[in-house]
Amino acid sequence: MRSTADDQTLRSRIRDSAIALFGAHGADAVSVRRIAAEAGVSPALVIHHFGSKEGLREECDAHIVEEVLGRKRTALESQGGDLQSAMQRWLADVDAHRASLDYLARMITDGSPAGDRLFDDLLARTETMLAEGVASGRMRPSSDPRMTAVLIAMHGLLPLLLERHLGRALGEPALTPSLVRRMTVPTLELYTHGLYADDALLEAASAVLAGDPETARGPRSDKAAGDPNQDPDPPRPRASDH
Amino acid sequence: MRSTADDQTLRSRIRDSAIALFGAHGADAVSVRRIAAEAGVSPALVIHHFGSKEGLREECDAHIVEEVLGRKRTALESQGGDLQSAMQRWLADVDAHRASLDYLARMITDGSPAGDRLFDDLLARTETMLAEGVASGRMRPSSDPRMTAVLIAMHGLLPLLLERHLGRALGEPALTPSLVRRMTVPTLELYTHGLYADDALLEAASAVLAGDPETARGPRSDKAAGDPNQDPDPPRPRASDH
DNA sequence: TCGGCGGTTGAACGCATGTTCAGGATGCTC
DNA sequence: GAGCATCCTGAACATGCGTTCAACCGCCGA
Numbered sequence: 001m002r003s004t005a006d007d008q009t010l011r012s013r014i015r016d017s018a019i020a021l022f023g024a025h026g027a028d029a030v031s032v033r034r035i036a037a038e039a040g041v042s043p044a045l046v047i048h049h050f051g052s053k054e055g056l057r058e059e060c061d062a063h064i065v066e067e068v069l070g071r072k073r074t075a076l077e078s079q080g081g082d083l084q085s086a087m088q089r090w091l092a093d094v095d096a097h098r099a100s101l102d103y104l105a106r107m108i109t110d111g112s113p114a115g116d117r118l119f120d121d122l123l124a125r126t127e128t129m130l131a132e133g134v135a136s137g138r139m140r141p142s143s144d145p146r147m148t149a150v151l152i153a154m155h156g157l158l159p160l161l162l163e164r165h166l167g168r169a170l171g172e173p174a175l176t177p178s179l180v181r182r183m184t185v186p187t188l189e190l191y192t193h194g195l196y197a198d199d200a201l202l203e204a205a206s207a208v209l210a211g212d213p214e215t216a217r218g219p220r221s222d223k224a225a226g227d228p229n230q231d232p233d234p235p236r237p238r239a240s241d242h
Numbered sequence: 243m244r245s246t247a248d249d250q251t252l253r254s255r256i257r258d259s260a261i262a263l264f265g266a267h268g269a270d271a272v273s274v275r276r277i278a279a280e281a282g283v284s285p286a287l288v289i290h291h292f293g294s295k296e297g298l299r300e301e302c303d304a305h306i307v308e309e310v311l312g313r314k315r316t317a318l319e320s321q322g323g324d325l326q327s328a329m330q331r332w333l334a335d336v337d338a339h340r341a342s343l344d345y346l347a348r349m350i351t352d353g354s355p356a357g358d359r360l361f362d363d364l365l366a367r368t369e370t371m372l373a374e375g376v377a378s379g380r381m382r383p384s385s386d387p388r389m390t391a392v393l394i395a396m397h398g399l400l401p402l403l404l405e406r407h408l409g410r411a412l413g414e415p416a417l418t419p420s421l422v423r424r425m426t427v428p429t430l431e432l433y434t435h436g437l438y439a440d441d442a443l444l445e446a447a448s449a450v451l452a453g454d455p456e457t458a459r460g461p462r463s464d465k466a467a468g469d470p471n472q473d474p475d476p477p478r479p480r481a482s483d484h
Numbered sequence: 485t486c487g488g489c490g491g492t493t494g495a496a497c498g499c500a501t502g503t504t505c506a507g508g509a510t511g512c513t514c
Numbered sequence: 515g516a517g518c519a520t521c522c523t524g525a526a527c528a529t530g531c532g533t534t535c536a537a538c539c540g541c542c543g544a
Contacts (some may be wrong), residue, residue, distance in 0.1 A: 010491085010492090023265070026268070026270065028268065028270035028271050028456055029270050030528075031531065031532085032531080032532060032533085033530085033532090036431060041492080041493090042492070042494075043493095043532085043533085044493060044495095044533085044534080044535090045491080045492060045493075046496080047532075047533060047534085048491080048492075048493095049491095050532080052532075053531095053532065053533090082480060102339075105351075108404075108407070109347075109351060109403060109404070109406075116407070116410065119404075119407045119410075119411075120410075120411075123407075123411055123459055133437075137439060138438065138439055138440070138442075139437055139438055139439055140431075140435055140436070140438070140439050142428055142431060143428065143431060144424065144427065144428045144429055146411070146412065147412065147424055147425060147428040148428045148431070148432070150407075150411045150412065151400075151428060151429060151432065152432075152437070153426070154400045154404050154407070154408070155400070157404070158393075158396045158400070160400070161351060161403055161404075162350075162351070162361075162403075163508075164351075164353055165350075165358070165361045165365075165392075165396070166392060166396070168358065168361075168362075169361075169362075169365055169388070169392045170388065170389065170392065171493050180453060181421065182386065182389055183389060183393070184447050184451060185386065185444070185447055185451060186384055186385065186386045186389040186390045186393060187393060187449055188443055188444040188447050188448075189384060189390070189444060190390070190393065190394075190432075190433075190436065190439075191387060191432075191436050191437040191438055191443075191444075192436045192437075192438045192440075192441045192443065192444040193382055193436050193441070194382070194432065194433050194434045194435050194436040195375075195381055195382060195394070195429075195432045196380065196381055196382070196432075196433055197330050197379060197381055197382050198380070198434075199434045199435070200380075201430055201433075201434065202427070202430040202431060202433075202434040205426050205427055205430050206427055206430075209423065209426060209427060236414055242380040242526080252521085252522085273500075273501065273502085274501080274503085275500085275501080275502090283522080283523090283524070284523050284524075285502085285503085285523095286503085286504080286505090286521075286522075286523060287521080289502075289503060289504080290521085290522075294502075294503080295501095295502065295503090296541055346530080376511060485544100486543105486544085487542105487543095487544090488541105488542090488543090488544105489531085489540105489541090489542090490539105490540100490541090491538105491539085491540090491541105492537105492538080492539075492540105493536105493537085493539095494535105494536100494537095494538100494543105495534105495536095495539075496533105496534085496535085496536105497533085497534075497535100498531100498532095498533090498534105499530105499531080499533105500529105500530090500532105501528100501529080501530080501531085502527105502528095502529090502530105502536075503526105503527080503529105504525105504526085504527075504528100504529090505524105505525090505526085505527100505533105506516090506523105506524100506525095506526105507522105507523085507524095508521105508522085508523075508524100509520100509521085509522075509523095510519105510520085510521080510522095510543090511518105511519090511520085511521100512517105512518085512519085512520100513516100513518085513519100514516085514517085514518105
């Protein structure tokens with residue numbers, strides 16, 4: 001990485017250092033000075049190029065978004081179709097994207113607009129993939145296709161979000177290629193046969209929920225809709241900006 | 243203000259304010275002054291009671307750990323057995339634990355020892371639940387029970403970790419009880435019948451992985467040695483099992 | 485040779501942070 | 515009432531932060 005770093009412009013080198021540090025520690029925990037030191041430049045140059053720390057953050061977001069969407073697009077076009085395995089393939093050469101992965105995981109969980117975009121894109125692709133799979137008979141229809149798409153999209157993100165615990169639980173230092181390989185068959189087992197041997201639980205749950213009309217479409221249980229106290233904080237304008 | 247707040251000791255009120263603010267914004271983004279203001283005390287008192295901001299953080303961690311493990315234990319004992327539905331039940335009365343949930347999600351993703359403890363506990367329970375399910379014939383055996391336990395444990399955490407996107411995708415402001423209810427049947431469908439209509443993909447993948455035991459010798463990169471980007475953290479602590 | 489112009493820097497500014505400390509308030513004991 | 519312990523605070527401190535700014539460098543066109 002250092003070998004190619006010297007012919008980068010300083011600007012892109014700053015951005016790459018920021019992505020690595022933001023990904024590893026979180027944006028709040030990384031100072032402009034540290035990014036500058038990592039990139040081998042002065043703190044002033046960071047501000048000069050990106051206007052502010054927040055500007056740098058946004059450019060990092062945009063860079064990752066483009067990298068991910070672009071990569072996923074080409075992967076899908078070149079191989080046709082299977083999102084699940086496309087994502088597995090993408091995760092497989094993890095070494096090449098090590099710096100991006102942590103950053104990506106943070107984007108998806110930190111509530112940023114860029115993270116929303118990524119998730120929405122993933123969800124849309126998942127939903128059409130499921131629709132096509134069902135139409136072609138390769139996949140089972142769901143009683144709630146939208147929810148099923150959300151569930152499966154979220155499943156695909158798990159190795160990203162819980163890389164740490166996944167590795168710890170299986171004795172690997174991180175999301176190694178061998179770990180990704182080991183995940184493949186158990187994942188497909190679940191997606192092929194499920195977990196339960198019979199449909200007793202499913203039938204029971206369906207019956208209970210169907211028998212309770214408020215559950216399926218009930219506009220509000222006692223207080224959900226009108227209650228502004230969804231937020232843990234006292235009434236306070238959503239201060240998600242910085 | 244709060245009905246129950248006044249009879250709390252100031253100490254526990256500070257801790258609860260900290261949990262709410264840490265959960266909502268992340269510990270780094272919340273200052274001692276803001277916690278103090280939220281609890282209606284002086285910043286100095288926060289330090290006096292907890293020694294430091296980090297001390298406060300650790301006490302918040304411990305408090306959440308005890309709350310979660312204690313609650314899960316009683317839920318399991320009183321109902322016997324089914325971890326999946328126990329967790330669903332726990333998520334169902336989400337309003338009561340709103341403040342804890344965001345904090346919990348951060349603990350699990352931020353790499354703290356307390357988060358590790360929680361995940362390990364969840365994984366252990368999941369693993370025994372699966373073993374019992376298989377032994378009793380209610381669940382299908384897996385070719386890799388450990389990995390399957392990890393996958394299912396991680397699945398159970400999804401609503402916590404991706405509450406934001408789950409809500410956004412389905413038009414709810416957060417993880418509402420009705421959302422939890424709507425998840426139930428699609429989740430059970432996946433766990434009962436799976437997603438794929440036949441086992442073509444599973445067979446293919448099994449064949450490939452079995453026939454090619456050393457699939458990835460090529461892409462192993464050699465960059466790791468001296469790369470400073472590789473090691474923003476202390477060397478992976480590898481906190482092995484219990 | 486000159487002038488200008490991006491790219492780059494060291495030093496500084498104002499500010500918010502975590503923390504300290506001397507002491508005020510309150511209530512209990514003799 | 516005096517002494518004491520406990521709980522709590524306002525004011526300050528040192529530090530690190532994001533950011534600004536005047537000036538320096540090396541290059542290129544005139």
